[in-house]
Amino acid sequence: MPAQDETRDRILEVTRRLVQSKGFSGFSYADVAAEVGIRKASVHHHFPTKGDLGEALMVRYRRDFGEILARIRASKGEARSRLRAYAVLFADLLRDDYRLCMCGMLAADFDVLPPSVRGEVRGFFDDNEEWLADVLASGRKQQELSFVGSPREQARVLLSALEGAMLVARSHGDVSLFEGVAQRVFHAVTAPPRRAVRAPVSLRRASRRVA
Amino acid sequence: MPAQDETRDRILEVTRRLVQSKGFSGFSYADVAAEVGIRKASVHHHFPTKGDLGEALMVRYRRDFGEILARIRASKGEARSRLRAYAVLFADLLRDDYRLCMCGMLAADFDVLPPSVRGEVRGFFDDNEEWLADVLASGRKQQELSFVGSPREQARVLLSALEGAMLVARSHGDVSLFEGVAQRVFHAVTAPPRRAVRAPVSLRRASRRVA
DNA sequence: GTCTATACACAGATAGAC
């Protein structure tokens, strides 16, 4: 990467963290400049308007997040472990200063978002839904997962639950609340063992896997 | 209600809508004043600081929302219909200008919230969880509902899914996405019919037991 | 209780020197 892009990268990284913590209307050029260690005017040099900054942020974030998801999808193991890896991404955000998923935060800020950023947020939701639907579909095919209806619809349920659980966990300052919800929604799409079946048993297995 | 409190009430009502649309840092005294039809200074007369306004807003909102929930809980009918009535409250918010649940929005804004408001947000989450847990517990007792684990934990799953589904629906501008998720999570806690069974039944029962 | 007027800080954004 060319040296002249390093400042740009640091700006985007700092902005990402600020948005995940304080929302789109909650951070300012002054905040970004202070944390990067430059002046406001320099930030404007790279991103003339806040809309430009927000748009570039989302493009970058979708790219990075997409790469991570691709790696998880390509990993060996059961569908369930992929779901767990996905939830861990969110839990790590919470653990690191109770930050929120970017799409969750920006969905809340939707009304005050520049239009160009809105499109990216929608796209990011779609990215997540599609990835989850893929994992769900192939997991069901392998008989590792079990659920009613289309993978896409079920993906929306999982995504909603995880996004909402981040909000709940954040307001209580307790990551385990998120983990509890994740465990339960994943358990709900897990295929029952081929034989032998008491509910408490599979629940306990679930708790080891997701906690 | 004394006449002198009418302006105060209108301010709180306008503020509620603004917060649900734009978030806590997304609305201003100027916005409130313009919509109420008074001047900024008059708003400050009733609520000196934004923290005061936010706190009063939450106290009022919890009271009003609590009354609505109490009415739903007291209604005749199955547990399931109470859950549906609860979801309708949220869907109506979306239908009316894609507003968000107050606790969802303020959970996203948590970092930029005055401390006194934070406590109210936490309390509001607890109100909702407790109410849902009550409905779930009595529904299970009546064998109308079926789920694994404690009502409280299951309540958290439902609340998370509904909060998250509001975000998803909002960013796509499509209330039916919310309704789809609500339908599915409610179905997941609904007890299977006493008799009557077709082939997919074991699958459906499995998915019903946990969200 | 509401108003006008204003204080003061900060927002996003620009001009132009280096």
Place this chain on the structure above:
DNA sequence: GTCTATCTGTGTATAGAC
């Protein structure tokens, strides 16, 4: 590319007349 300096609008908040 980064800086200083500045512009203009808006933010929360206050003083004091009516």
